[in-house]
Amino acid sequence: MEYTVQKLGLLAGVSTRTLRYYDEIGILKPARINSSGYRIYGQTEVDKLQQILFYKELGIHLDKIKDIVNSPSFDAAAALSEHREQLLDKRLQLDKLIANVEKTIASNEGRITMKDKEKFEGFKQKMVQDNENKYGKEIREKYGDDVVNKSNEKVLNMTQSEHDEVTKLSVDLLTTLAEAFKTGDPAGKLAQKAAELHKQWLTFYWNEYSNEAHAGLAQMYVDDERFTAYYDKDQPGTAKFLRDAIYIYTGMKQ
Amino acid sequence: MEYTVQKLGLLAGVSTRTLRYYDEIGILKPARINSSGYRIYGQTEVDKLQQILFYKELGIHLDKIKDIVNSPSFDAAAALSEHREQLLDKRLQLDKLIANVEKTIASNEGRITMKDKEKFEGFKQKMVQDNENKYGKEIREKYGDDVVNKSNEKVLNMTQSEHDEVTKLSVDLLTTLAEAFKTGDPAGKLAQKAAELHKQWLTFYWNEYSNEAHAGLAQMYVDDERFTAYYDKDQPGTAKFLRDAIYIYTGMKQ
DNA sequence: TTTAAACCTTTACGTTGCGTGAAGGTCAAT
DNA sequence: ATTGACCTTCACGCAACGTAAAGGTTTAAA
Structure with a gap:
């Protein structure tokens, strides 16, 4: 199946602008350009876009995603099972937030008391995650693009x-x-x-x-x-x- | 308990810049300014910040949050139970994404087949949610600040x-x-x-x-x-x- | 066959929610 | 009295697009 920008956009729930932007920054190039200059996407691009959206959902920056999915050593299967882990983590964090809001309701009704610190439980975790993302980017900027990949290799090897x-x-x-x-x-x-x-x-x-x-x-x-x-x-x-x-x-x- | 910017920032997991920005755009003003010009926050502000972070977690834009929490008819208790609902919704959406990634893994291993459309399940829901947020903002811009609140009142009354x-x-x-x-x-x-x-x-x-x-x-x-x-x-x-x-x-x- | 609607293109400026200095004042402890 | 950790106000920078503007292409109906 082949897709134009709008078709793929509708399929994946992203705007045409987003697809053009992804082309522009080199994160998702169309399979080919037809004779009228239209972007045409194929099966490979559909799967790649799905991967990109998973990474985005996890709060990874686009330039980092670019490095990951365009890396010659990119392992789609491994990435997917990591997505799964991370999404499960995310759900745990969400559960904390839900516990927080329920405690806050109980506290407002006078059924329990709550320390100020407790009122922000579940939010902080997210901050740590953001720092990790930012962190990877900083290493990348300072030491070039391959360091993070090498870091993983290092453990494996x-x-x-x-x-x-x-x-x-x-x-x-x-x-x-x-x-x-x-x-x-x-x-x-x-x-x-x-x-x-x-x-x-x-x-x-x-x-x-x-x-x-x-x-x-x-x-x-x-x-x-x-x-x-x-x-x-x-x-x-x-x-x-x-x-x-x-x-x-x-x-x-x- | 009273807090300076950094204290409150550490407590809530946000940066001092964020607190100054929230002051600047009028979403969270300090309780008072001390003789040296320092921002001092109190209990009211701690609770308000918590509310703000809940709304942010749900993807609401700051200008909208501002309208909500600063509205004279703002009902903190009602807001909290709505947060709870929305967070539960969000968890359902996350579950869909997790189901998606698991299906994709199974598909890659050849255990099942998957249509392109299915590969984006769980992402689209989010888009609708974003549209709703954007939507509310548009109404607000076009017809003034009270319409959305009135909309809720209308149902209740x-x-x-x-x-x-x-x-x-x-x-x-x-x-x-x-x-x-x-x-x-x-x-x-x-x-x-x-x-x-x-x-x-x-x-x-x-x-x-x-x-x-x-x-x-x-x-x-x-x-x-x-x-x-x-x-x-x-x-x-x-x-x-x-x-x-x-x-x-x-x-x-x- | 033409004409309008619905596509597509590039170019370019605008926006949100801060991060990140710079330049300087305040406070507590040594 | 000095150091270092605070605080302040500008003010520029950035990511990930949104949103026209100006124009070419395709499709379907008149």
Whole structure:
């Protein structure tokens, strides 16, 4: 089946302007241009547009989507199952928001009381997600287009010994961090050693390292409950402590 | 509890820039300005910000949110239970998308086949929602700020006799439409009578009527599966037929 | 056959919701 | 008294299109 801009637009629920824009920025080129200069799309483009819309739904920026779907190593099947995971995540977040609104209603009716902080639960998660998206873009801008793809490759191509090493590193990090936390001084020797170990651990996953990126990740550890829970498991406040240590280590504040 | 920009920003997960912008456009003014010119927010503002974020989550534009939350007749409790409804709707839509991605995976693995149209299920619903938002904005721009609120009031304040009348109207509409559909001519007398009845029915819900708005709604009947299912129940194609009749009746095409 | 409606094209300016400096004042702690 | 983390007001930048404007193409009806 072949489609003109409007046909494809109607099919997919996007405007003709959007399709022209996607052509313009090189994210979705038509299969061919007919003799009158009309854009003609085919089966490949239909499937690609679907992928694009999935990524968009997940809040990914178009330039990032472009890199992903146009990458020669793009694996549509893998992308789809990741979409599934992410959409399920998104639903969990939505459930939090629904819980929030229901709690707020109960609170307004005087049935329960609610702290200010609780009133924004479910919103924050979204912010972390946005940061992750933005983050990927920044790396891309600073270090070129292939870094993010390479990052994934790096994990996949890790040998057994590398895997062992990284595991040992993360154990070292956790014990050092636990000891450092007891000193209470994020600028102290132990804390700075922990930050250093964290950097080493990080370089297993990133090809390029930068202070900003490191500091950014540290902040994420505090913002994202999953990470906070992981680091705070034994001693609450550890995630924050690690962040402060990294701030000092990298010389960054924000 | 009192908050400065950064405190409130951290609490709610928004940037300080956002809070200043919300002040600038008049959507969320601080409770007071202290002697140094700092913005100070109180309890009222915390709750209002929560409301704003709920509306934002639902994809409502800021100028519309402004109208809503600043309206003297704004009912926070009612708004919250509407948020709940909408969030539940949103979750249903997400479920559709998840079903879509799972079907696509199955299709790629050759376990099922999938029509192009099916590949975009779950996305389209969102488009309708966006149209509704845009739509409300257009009405607001054209007829002033109170029309949308009044529209809700109108439904709530309907007397029993009015309710009976509107019920009768919708029955008339359906029978006339069914007959008109058999003629196959949306410009014909019967079809135009149906369009007229539809207009009368509409004026029970809208205080202000316009050809554009009417035509817009007609298009929605075709785009939104819930409406299509309703009108096509006995004779498939009726929703489209009604749209065409309304296009002719109103003299609109798009 | 012509003519109107419904397509398509490119070009180009407008919009929303902020991000991101710059330049400078305020406050708390050392 | 100085440093660093706050705060302020401009003011420009940006993404992802929306929305004409001006004009060529296709289709179907008169």
